[in-house]
Amino acid sequence: MTRPIPPDLGAQFKPVAGAVTAPRGFRAAGVAAGLKPSGAADLALIVSDSEAVGAGVFTTNQVKAACVTYNQSILAQGQPVRAILCTAGQANACTGEEGERNNAQLARWVAERLGIPAHQVLTASTGVIGQQLEMAKIKAALPHLIDSLSPAGGESAARAILTTDLVPKSTALEANIDGYTVRVGGIAKGSGMIYPNLATMLAFLTSDAAVDPPLWQQILKEAVDLSFNQITVDGDTSTNDMVLALANGQSGIPTVQAGTKAAQTLAEMVAQVCIHLAKAIARDGEGATKLLEIRVQGAPDDRSARQIARVIANSPLVKAAAFGGDPNWGRVAAAAGRAGIPFDSRLLEIRLGDFLLLEKGIPLPFDRQAACKYLKGDPVVFTVDLHQGPGQGVAWGCDLSYDYVRINAEYTT
């Protein structure tokens, strides 16, 4: 390996507190509007004090929630944005024209109270598919939400976007770019699709970098490909999945230009933030007891490597073996082989942690007891080398446990 596999890139960046409010010029808040039966916080708002460049990556599902198509049409215009409002309780998917009207109404309400145009407010929803948003409750909670906005509100917003997640997910990194202190922060929620389709992977990123819309979109898209597109809890893609990113330039750095070292550093920061959040989502998968990391190298290209890693991480047999503590290289080999990427199985090499299990396509003797012990730990790392090219990639998942079945089978709509 001549190049480091992406998750190792991040050592150069300094972790800082504050999540989405770590970068300068952002405020955030999370409050309870009564959308969740539990009474927990369920309404989050992130606001940039000045106009920000927006970027977004959205679900490829044919069934799209109202907020997805709304944000796509706003971001397509390339105009500045200021805020992201997120509701947690109803997904506002499969809700027809009434759902679209409600979504646009939310943006108008927030815009009026912030004194900005409605088209500067992005929206996100997560929760039960097929239910209309509880508009009266949201309207009643908005004044309190906006009063609560704070430059220390990042973690509060991180909690308010959760549904069935067990833990909030947030991070922020800092780097010196061309003499300026630049930060990127993020929050996310995930955890599979349960409580019928309390679905959805959401992530919101902020930065005080200055960057033009096409480069910001490209940086976000590449980071998502390395991170959120490489995690899997159960292989399902939600109607509401989205990643949004705002960059407001308040670090003072001159606009970062494509092709420069500064652009490369900013891209690596965004990728590191996304990878951190993606791993946190995978680790918090429904019923998960451990993080599963699949590293693929020696593939024809990075895209092929990432594809193979994803298929292995998504194999129920590999996931069940990780839960049971079985060093089952055969399931890994079989999953790699069905990823649609041609390779010569006579060159295949598979490692579990440091244990070499398969070399040149043939199983080797190994210390089974020690390997089983390693598998009982967290995380579990499989490394697959195709020995056929420079391509490499990583995917993350979790084990498949009795609790996954319990959570998803016992709920009644």
Next chain:
Amino acid sequence: MTRPIPPDLGAQFKPVAGAVTAPRGFRAAGVAAGLKPSGAADLALIVSDSEAVGAGVFTTNQVKAACVTYNQSILAQGQPVRAILCTAGQANACTGEEGERNNAQLARWVAERLGIPAHQVLTASTGVIGQQLEMAKIKAALPHLIDSLSPAGGESAARAILTTDLVPKSTALEANIDGYTVRVGGIAKGSGMIYPNLATMLAFLTSDAAVDPPLWQQILKEAVDLSFNQITVDGDTSTNDMVLALANGQSGIPTVQAGTKAAQTLAEMVAQVCIHLAKAIARDGEGATKLLEIRVQGAPDDRSARQIARVIANSPLVKAAAFGGDPNWGRVAAAAGRAGIPFDSRLLEIRLGDFLLLEKGIPLPFDRQAACKYLKGDPVVFTVDLHQGPGQGVAWGCDLSYDYVRINAEYTT
């Protein structure tokens, strides 16, 4: 719906006993060679009394067992074949050149004892990946296997090819084609990949029809696309999957020509046999408590419909909902949407049995108690209508239960 969905086609054919020995001129046997620790039958042989036309459909996995590449090279030559030998215990995959030599040796041993050329013997293996075949045990058992060949041995062979399956799977159909009584029989095994990769879907078909190699191959391929390619237990594709079919012409019918009514009838019989076996495999999936049938109609074309049906049947969330008895149309809609087939979600209709759950993309009120009761039964049928074209297709799966996790997690290699 103007056309019947494929599984309804079969009413015109008469079920008969005998499995692969129902067609004239076939003998079969299954004996115990000691390859399975349980001592159960593990060596099966099917022999045609005269030269037969062979066809085969094989795994697309990049990691292929020795028997897969061996059969592919034999069938590519289009020459007649006479026999299929199947071993159950070791998969003979990831076994290198020694595995290839052993596989060829098996064919030679059988050929010598039958007095036929070695290239008229096809081979199949199922079992643990990475273990060499136990050649001495197989060699010792061959005389008894060949002595046991019988025109009533179809069911005996059906039992000898099983690994973790709970029940043998076999069927045979009869039809009058152009005044001749023609039969098609089949046996199969499946049941997911366990006991590390006691993998593999195998099916062997026989017929006393007379047919040229290209048409026989086409008939088998189309039947597999409607059946075995539409079932899923856990989404994994094995290193050893194969479907083989022999046609020996002993019904007396003149060679069936492509494009005729006779060819159409023969193709429907082969498809029905494959669908019967495929459903039996899905119903016998690891930990399954019921069969899940997903019918898709109104798609742009049949291929798209089958793709969507497969993705729904393979969704762990849909499978867990079926186990738990939850009428969760949202999971079905979300799975349909991520199948890679564009459709307008505002036209989407979803039924559970006779319950209309979603119409024009919007959920309808329904009798929840009655729907839950329906879901407790077996089979469970979801029908998805895209209202966008004539395409239709069906896929089968099983529910996801605690036992799936137990079987796949608790085994230690």
